[in-house]
Amino acid sequence: MNALRVFRQGLVVGYRDFRDFWSLKSWVFGWMLRISTNAVAWVLLGRVIGSQARLEYLLVGNAIAAGPAAALWASNATTWARYDGTHPLLVIAPTSLIPAVMGRTSIWLFNGLMTATVTFVLLALAFGYQPAGSGAPLVPLVVLVVCASTYFFALFMGALLSNRSRWRNMALDIAGSFLLAFCGVSVPVSFWPAWVQSLVALLPVSHGLQAARVLLEGGPWGEAWRALLLELLVGAGWLVLGLFTMDRLFNGGRADGSIELS
Amino acid sequence: MASLTRVLTGAARAQLNITRQNIEDLRPLFGMPLVALVALGLLVHSGKTDLVHYALVAAVLMTIGQMGNFVASEIVFQERNEQTLELVVSSPAPYHLVLLARVLVLTSLGLVGALEAWLIARLCFGLSVPIYHPGLALLTLLATSVAAAGTALLTTALFALGTQVRTFQNAINGPLYLLGGVLVPVTFLPVWLQPVSPFVFFYWSANLLRAAFSPGEPEQVARGLGAILLLGVGTGLLGKLALSRMLDNLRRSGGLGLT
Numbered sequence: 237m238n239a240l241r242v243f244r245q246g247l248v249v250g251y252r253d254f255r256d257f258w259s260l261k262s263w264v265f266g267w268m269l270r271i272s273t274n275a276v277a278w279v280l281l282g283r284v285i286g287s288q289a290r291l292e293y294l295l296v297g298n299a300i301a302a303g304p305a306a307a308l309w310a311s312n313a314t315t316w317a318r319y320d321g322t323h324p325l326l327v328i329a330p331t332s333l334i335p336a337v338m339g340r341t342s343i344w345l346f347n348g349l350m351t352a353t354v355t356f357v358l359l360a361l362a363f364g365y366q367p368a369g370s371g372a373p374l375v376p377l378v379v380l381v382v383c384a385s386t387y388f389f390a391l392f393m394g395a396l397l398s399n400r401s402r403w404r405n406m407a408l409d410i411a412g413s414f415l416l417a418f419c420g421v422s423v424p425v426s427f428w429p430a431w432v433q434s435l436v437a438l439l440p441v442s443h444g445l446q447a448a449r450v451l452l453e454g455g456p457w458g459e460a461w462r463a464l465l466l467e468l469l470v471g472a473g474w475l476v477l478g479l480f481t482m483d484r485l486f487n488g489g490r491a492d493g494s495i496e497l498s
Numbered sequence: 499m500a501s502l503t504r505v506l507t508g509a510a511r512a513q514l515n516i517t518r519q520n521i522e523d524l525r526p527l528f529g530m531p532l533v534a535l536v537a538l539g540l541l542v543h544s545g546k547t548d549l550v551h552y553a554l555v556a557a558v559l560m561t562i563g564q565m566g567n568f569v570a571s572e573i574v575f576q577e578r579n580e581q582t583l584e585l586v587v588s589s590p591a592p593y594h595l596v597l598l599a600r601v602l603v604l605t606s607l608g609l610v611g612a613l614e615a616w617l618i619a620r621l622c623f624g625l626s627v628p629i630y631h632p633g634l635a636l637l638t639l640l641a642t643s644v645a646a647a648g649t650a651l652l653t654t655a656l657f658a659l660g661t662q663v664r665t666f667q668n669a670i671n672g673p674l675y676l677l678g679g680v681l682v683p684v685t686f687l688p689v690w691l692q693p694v695s696p697f698v699f700f701y702w703s704a705n706l707l708r709a710a711f712s713p714g715e716p717e718q719v720a721r722g723l724g725a726i727l728l729l730g731v732g733t734g735l736l737g738k739l740a741l742s743r744m745l746d747n748l749r750r751s752g753g754l755g756l757t
Contacts, residue, residue, distance in 0.1 A: 257665070258665065262665040262669075265669065266665045266666065266668055266669035267665075267668065267669070269669050269672060269673060270668055270669050270670075270671060270672035270673070271672065272672070273672035273673045273675070273676040274672045274675070274676075276676060277672075277675060277676050277680070277681045277682055278681070280681075280682040280686050280687075281537070281540065281552075281681060281682055283682075283686055284546075284549065284552070284682055284683075284686060285540075285541070285544045285546050285549075287544065290544055294540075402522070405522060405525060406521070406522060406525055406528065409525050409528065409529040410528055410529060410532075413529045413532035413533065414532060416532070416536065417532045417533075417535055417536045417539075421536075422536050422537075422539070422540050423536060423539040423540050423543050424543070427539060427543050428539075
């Protein structure tokens with residue numbers, strides 16, 4: 237109960253963070269303009285290639301991947317308490333720091349969900365895309381799972397970066413580009429070498445994206461559920477790893493005196 | 499003339515030293531190779547190896563664009579935060595010249611993106627992408643980094659003014675790349691959007707670079723290079739004006755001061 241209250245307070249702080257970046261107007265005409273124009277450019281490459289199937293592959297991949305790319309911002313948000321000077325206060329508070337961090341950072345998970353949804357609708361309208369599969373109404377659920385598993389991955393990244401926060405933007409850029417490059421967004425995972433495929437299997441996005449594609453194309457339900465389950469498992473793995481790392485680093489900071497009010 | 503050269507070279511040297519100590523400045527050089535990798539992978543996977551130069555052109559132009567928009571455009575904002583703006587402004591060297599040299603260094607570093615993209619094509623995919631008109635490619639890249647520097651001179655002044663304007667920083671790259679035909683030629687855009695493209699310097703850069711990778715004789719080279727430079731100089735002059743206005747306002751309102 238206490239943890240829930242702390243999470244809620246963290247979410248209020250996260251909402252303020254979000255509003256520091258975006259108002260409704262700037263989210264629509266700034267953020268979404270950037271995301272959707274970028275996605276349109278990739279989908280148009282399908283038209284250059286001259287294949288409708290390729291165009292639809294790019295459309296689905298780039299629309300859904302816009303969500304995890306946005307949710308990944310949570311790794312940066314994890315380090316912000318260090319800049320605000322509130323990290324030591326959170327450490328000495330008589331409750332776990334984790335619900336506070338998760339509350340504050342989870343706003344980027346919601347941003348991911350909204351970003352993917354709006355991008356998908358915009359691209360579908362712009363290119364006249366109509367999914368053939370009867371499982372299409374379930375795709376928002378898959379998008380939620382993909383954004384959540386990426387968010388858990390971001391928590392792990394944020395925990396690792398909390399003592400090296402000057403690397404946070406670089407890490408965000410590289411991790412985001414890596415996920416978009418190899419997780420089946422524009423090119424099937426099977427195209428890349430076996431060692432990349434093995435690595436991608438442990439990362440968020442690729443399984444969920446596969447599930448969404450199967451549902452949209454009307455493929456076998458069993459395959460979709462299996463891929464979704466794998467995405468959930470990968471997400472759960474990163475959550476456990478993220479919480480463990482956070483706990484260890486914060487306790488380590490308490491032990492070696494590196495947390496101080498300045 | 500000698501003092502002008504001294505200011506420009508001094509500022510350029512200072513920027514190189516700053517960048518050497520701050521690897522964050524080189525973020526686009528680390529992120530962009532992955533863009534090249536995806537675009538190349540997509541074209542190779544689709545059996546369109548005749549179009550792989552599209553991926554190279556996109557990667558290098560995006561690297562130069564990111565260096566301008568996300569790195570060079572931060573200079574004035576950072577100088578205000580670190581209170582070094584006051585020191586530079588109080589020196590007798592014109593501030594816009596100091597800035598021009600600094601942004602030019604950063605956008606020129608974006609040229610490394612061309613080498614990265616070419617190496618990725620060669621090493622990851624075993625592709626040898628012939629450059630039929632290397633002189634044109636080189637001139638276009640140089641003109642593009644000058645135009646990106648001109649644009650950065652304007653944006654660095656604007657982005658220092660407030661958070662709402664910085665939101666604009668996050669927004670402009672996507673539309674500029676799309677309208678400029680960086681990844682996909684503008685002929686694939688809706689007809690009603692195409693007339694806007696010539697006002698974006700990337701449009702001319704992308705066309706000339708793609709022509710440099712094609713065996714045919716490139717057309718309208720002088721016109722294209724002229725347009726890139728004209729757009730760059732135009733935005734650079736607007737940037738000089740915006741900087742003067744900003745500094746005048748700061749001086750008048752007492753916004754400059756060391757604490």
